[in-house]
Amino acid sequence: MDKYIESELVEYKNICGIDEVGRGSLFGPVVAAAIIMNLDDVIDEVNDSKKITRKKRILLAREIEEKSLAVGIGIVDNKTIDKINIKQATRLAMKLALEDMIQKFNINPGIVLIDAENIDSHIKQKSIVHGDSLSYNIAAASIYAKVFRDNMIIKLAEEFPYYSLETNMGYGTKKHYEGLLKYGKTIFHRESFLKKDIR
Template identity: 55%
Template structure:
């Protein structure tokens, strides 16, 4: 009597437990001509390939961190900011120390990642990593300029870390701290830690702006995060300047002069 074949549902369950294409059960399933089985095998192989790509991505993005570890540094923080360009709201910086066992994830420049993925990664990073956040509001930005405000936010983010880092990887900046620093141009595309920080800063600031949108509903902050979109500029024309607008930024600066 021929051996009874597994049902498609059983094949799906078995494949969820297999980690290698050299597994004897996997090799046996490759011989199964049923379309449903072959479809499941293709999905398994695609998932496996994606996992391998993420492992390689993590490896490449940890080159700077691993180099610092070889030099004797232990707590390496990646730092990035978001919110230099908007007309309203704060500039936000994040500092992230990743654990040695950080999973291979789609951690990359936050601008390259979908909203859904950013939010998912944010939760993982906040759960597994050591995270510090610095927020500098629009009044301070107007007082000391956006560049200095960005450096201030970054410093605050680093100072919020526990344990304190002994080396910093920063996206295209230096900050006033007596600690080893490496500035990387487009660092969020080169460093896993900086990319993680870019995701944290982006999601954190976007959520802040969504709260501001509830208080100031005529500018669509929930959609534009304070950037000068058409809807935002129309809101300025129709409803004027809010307490979170940056008065040193155009066109707000010119509007104040006219008054």
């Protein structure tokens, strides 16, 4: 536990970590997770979700859910992203995830650790740059949010098979752009993220 920032925050009970996924995607929502992990039962392999294979993330997400004290999800759809911009949408998803966690588990965090963001909340918070590498709770949230959102996109890929969504998760790969140029946008694409000739 010493390698994580939580070891410096022992005066706080119920440390919550929040992270988001899907910020740079052309398609679908931005999703955030808020998690309070049991710091007496640390999962050694928890790390920044981008450094872990999909197969491993799926296994870890299950273990994270089992060993967490509380977990919540916040989802902000593509229409809202277009309306309020991605930065505000990210903050909103994080706030919704925190509220979801508190409501579902009736638990109040002593402090909220957020990956390089601030949210509108009365609860004490700490913004940590590279938080998904430095904080155990943020890393757990990053894995959980990633697996949750990937599952959403993979399901939508069955409905919209022309964009290779099951492999790019909505990000702007060559195959995704080829699909956009040939078939146009879907109701789940973020208009504000698309090139002018596709909008």
